[in-house]
Every structure is written in C-alpha cells, then in structure tokens.
Amino acid sequence: MTGIELKRTRESYLTGSESSELHTVDIWRPDSVPFGQEGEGLWLIYMHGGAWRDPEVDSLSFEPAVTLLWDSSARDSIAGFASINYRLSPYPSHPRRPSSPADPARNAHYPDHLQDVEKALLFLEDQYQISGRYLLAGHSAGATLAFELHNNSSSRLPVPLGVLGIAGIYDFESFLKAHSGIPAYKEFMENAFPDRSLWEKAAPYTNRESDFAVWEHSKAVIIAHSEEDQLVEKEQASLMLQRARLNPHYKEKVHYLQASGNHDEIWGSGHILAGLITKSLRILGSEI
C-alpha cells in the first residue's frame, strides 16, 4: 500500500445567483496520481438519504466509507470519490436545525432534488470524465434519486458502470400504505412530492418510460436491503428487483445484496456501506 493521501475538497456545481450551499459536491482524490494514470480508475459516487429533508444527513455521511475503502485493496482501482448534496424539502419542525421559508436551499420539491443531482453529475463529467467509469450508489431517498435519473431530449447524463440502491424507496403508494399509522411518513413524502398526480412518474417502480432511465444503461443494477432496517421495508427492494427484471435483456444484470444493520447504521460507521460497495465492484468485475 502506498502512502498516497486522499484530499477532500468541496466544489459548487452551480454558479450564479441560484447557487446555494447545498449545490455542492464533496470530492476525495489522491493528492498525487502516478504519471500516465490520470484519467484512469473508477469513481465512486454517493447520494445520501434523510427523507429529502434532514439537514443532518448530508454529503459527509459518505466519509467513513470513503476512508475504509481507501484503506482497502479496492484503492488501486479507485480514481476518486464524490458525494452529492442537493436542495432539501422544508423541515420546520427539525429539533436542532429547523428550515426557514426564506431559505432557497431548504424549500425544494420534486423535481428540484433530482435536477440538482443531474447538474452535479454533469459537473463531475465535465471535470473528471466519469462516463462509463463510475458506480452510482444511493441510500434511502438517495437510492430513489439514483433510480429516478432519466435522459430526455435536454439532458445527456454520464452513464454509470453500475447503480447500487441501498434501503431505497421505489414505490411511493405501497410505502405510504406500509406506514399508514405514522404521520411523519405522509408528511415527508408529500413534502418532497406535493403533487400526487406525479407520483407514478416520479417513483422508479411505477415509472415505465422504458429505456430512458440511466440505470437501464448500466452494466449492473444492484439492490441492497437489510432485514434489520426499521424504517424502510424490504418490500421496496423486492418491487424494484421485479421492475428491473421486466426487461428480458436486462434480467441477468440485476443483483440483490443482503445488507446488515438498521437504516442509518448502513452508512454510520462506514463498514456496511464500504462492504456493499466492495461487493458491487466485484460484481462489476473490476480487478480488486
């Protein structure tokens, strides 16, 4: 193992008057890259969860896993890590950091979160040419975002090598039904997606605009869930697996990984998240 250190920087993917502190991406790169190896290696790109609203779950929730992966044998195949912030939906009842109606970074609604993440990926493509050489991983609401990304006439997003969804929310109607006794679920879902007529299009399980989804162009789709998850039920993962396998040509590219730990333990110490990423890299067949 070499003594190359990782260096973290925070970059803005949006400039001008619309830019906010959540239009940022944390980037970890080696402080020196051996001559001739620039532009090589994989990028591991992460999108955090937090129900589209929690100000205490942000891009830095990837840092424990980044440290562990950099200290593992995966290091040799990694060019860099990125973790994306995106605007959040209102959370005026948050006990420590309530949102203010005047804060443009914390009054987002669908599709704002998604459009921010798209801008971040285009920024990363422009800066680091990530297309075809990145794993896109998302946790919870971040997994929803990973599977919502679509190309249309106006966007040409970089194609990921693989997509890893962990503890994701993929079918909004059954998700709400499963938690109908808990008002917070309805609150954060309607907060993030206030126009219910758009739910079918917005939720990855119900969206059937086949072939436009970014995940459908990747080499592998990996769905992970933990039996110990106390916040998101496994049914969500099962539905997304079914959805992903609808395309007969895609069937063998769809994988399930059993995760461990409760909902936030997955990223908390970094061990579980790093393990899922390592397994995903193996599935993608990289030399580690």
Ligand SMILES: N[C@@H](CC(=O)c1ccccc1NC=O)C(=O)O
């Ligand atoms: N910490 C969040 C809750 C949260 O993240 C969450 C709760 C239930 C099911 C999924 C969740 N997160 C998904 O991104 C909050 O305070 O709203």
